[in-house]
Amino acid sequence: MSDQLNLNNSIVLDVLREIGNIGAGNAATSLAKMIDKKVDMKVPIVNVLEFDEVPEMLGGPENVVCGIFFKIEGDITGSIMFVLDQSSAINLVDLLMPRDNAEFDEFTISALKEIGNILSGAYVSSLSGLTNLKIKISIPALAIDMAGAILSVPAIEFGQMGDSVLIIQNEFIETNASKKVDGYFFLIPDMESYEVLLGSLGVTL
Amino acid sequence: MSTMIKVGMADLKVADFPNALTTLGLGSCVGICLYDPLTKVTGMAHIMLPSSKAIRKNENVAKFADTAIAELVSQMESKGAKKSRFYAKIAGGAQMFSFSSQNDAMKIGERNAEAVRMILKEMGIPIKADETGGNFGRTIEFYSEDGKLLIKTAGKGIKEL
Numbered sequence: 001m002s003d004q005l006n007l008n009n010s011i012v013l014d015v016l017r018e019i020g021n022i023g024a025g026n027a028a029t030s031l032a033k034m035i036d037k038k039v040d041m042k043v044p045i046v047n048v049l050e051f052d053e054v055p056e057m058l059g060g061p062e063n064v065v066c067g068i069f070f071k072i073e074g075d076i077t078g079s080i081m082f083v084l085d086q087s088s089a090i091n092l093v094d095l096l097m098p099r100d101n102a103e104f105d106e107f108t109i110s111a112l113k114e115i116g117n118i119l120s121g122a123y124v125s126s127l128s129g130l131t132n133l134k135i136k137i138s139i140p141a142l143a144i145d146m147a148g149a150i151l152s153v154p155a156i157e158f159g160q161m162g163d164s165v166l167i168i169q170n171e172f173i174e175t176n177a178s179k180k181v182d183g184y185f186f187l188i189p190d191m192e193s194y195e196v197l198l199g200s201l202g203v204t205l
Numbered sequence: 206m207s208t209m210i211k212v213g214m215a216d217l218k219v220a221d222f223p224n225a226l227t228t229l230g231l232g233s234c235v236g237i238c239l240y241d242p243l244t245k246v247t248g249m250a251h252i253m254l255p256s257s258k259a260i261r262k263n264e265n266v267a268k269f270a271d272t273a274i275a276e277l278v279s280q281m282e283s284k285g286a287k288k289s290r291f292y293a294k295i296a297g298g299a300q301m302f303s304f305s306s307q308n309d310a311m312k313i314g315e316r317n318a319e320a321v322r323m324i325l326k327e328m329g330i331p332i333k334a335d336e337t338g339g340n341f342g343r344t345i346e347f348y349s350e351d352g353k354l355l356i357k358t359a360g361k362g363i364k365e366l
Contacts, residue, residue: 051214051253061230062344064359069302141302146359148214148230149342152253153301155214156233156313159253162262163215 017046020168026126027119045169061148068116075133076193081186091179131200154186215268217250222349231297233314238294240352241286248277255320270320294354298337334366
């Protein structure tokens with residue numbers, strides 16, 4: 001058994017990219033159903049980044065962002081995190097419940113937890129369907145803080161395996177209102193679970 | 206003119222007077238600052254994990270508490286500083302997300318801070334300030350003039366240690 005995930009292996013990366021694509025597609029569909037509007041989604045960008053490059057995607061390590069974190073349980077274990085910058089977070093809540101003078105208040109936070117739950121759930125259920133593995137997510141935990149601090153959580157998880165982070169970037173756009181939501185998913189199975197996950201798709205590490 | 210030198214995640218740097226060191230947005234990672242008051246040589250490491258021993262891929266010494274502190278001490282000594290005069294200030298080790306059913310993996314911040322304290326004790330380096338734990342991120346700045354540590358948070362103000 002290897003204790004190192006080779007993110008430079010192109011087959012492994014292709015599989016993870018495809019998982020990202022399908023998961024994000026499913027999440028976009030769920031979002032569209034939830035708001036009962038047409039949601040466009042760009043093809044997700046799957047990137048392997050050095051630790052330092054990750055917070056830069058979210059405006060730098062001190063930029064305040066919103067992270068919604070779930071544990072993954074079942075046939076595989078690990079975690080999944082959905083991260084948004086503040087304007088995307090407010091836009092996302094606005095899509096669901098349009099308000100005047102939207103602020104980052106308690107209401108926004110609880111709405112975000114619920115939306116995060118639905119998106120991550122859709123993500124994981126497509127993964128489950130693809131692999132025939134039983135996968136479920138925990139209740140959400142939400143934090144609003146510096147991007148560096150929020151992203152230290154997935155970085156540390158990936159840090160146990162190597163020196164890079166796998167990040168799946170999604171852009172959702174509600175067609176009529178042209179409100180843009182940039183969201184980033186971090187799917188972080190535990191090391192043993194990577195083998196189970198990739199193995200179930202016929203890829204050996 | 207003093208320069209503010211940036212230390213990234215899983216990175217370490219050593220600076221001479223009058224330069225200062227900073228690392229931005231520490232979460233569960235721990236920022237370790239070492240200072241020699243006589244030569245005013247400073248060092249800062251931004252570690253992610255407690256120990257290099259449990260992990261096979263461990264070439265990056267700055268990633269782990271044990272190897273990062275050893276490397277920091279050796280780099281500072283090569284600049285003329287002396288370990289016997291060093292003191293440390295540490296910050297970070299937060300738990301950004303909490304669940305009611307805690308498992309070990311989630312307490313990585315606490316484990317990082319604990320490992321740092323233990324290693325510093327083993328090396329005989331006293332800890333003058335310990336600003337670890339909590340559930341929030343921190344940016345730190347460490348000044349070579351007097352070993353002052355500045356801690357900034359999002360929405361919780363600035364603290365000087």
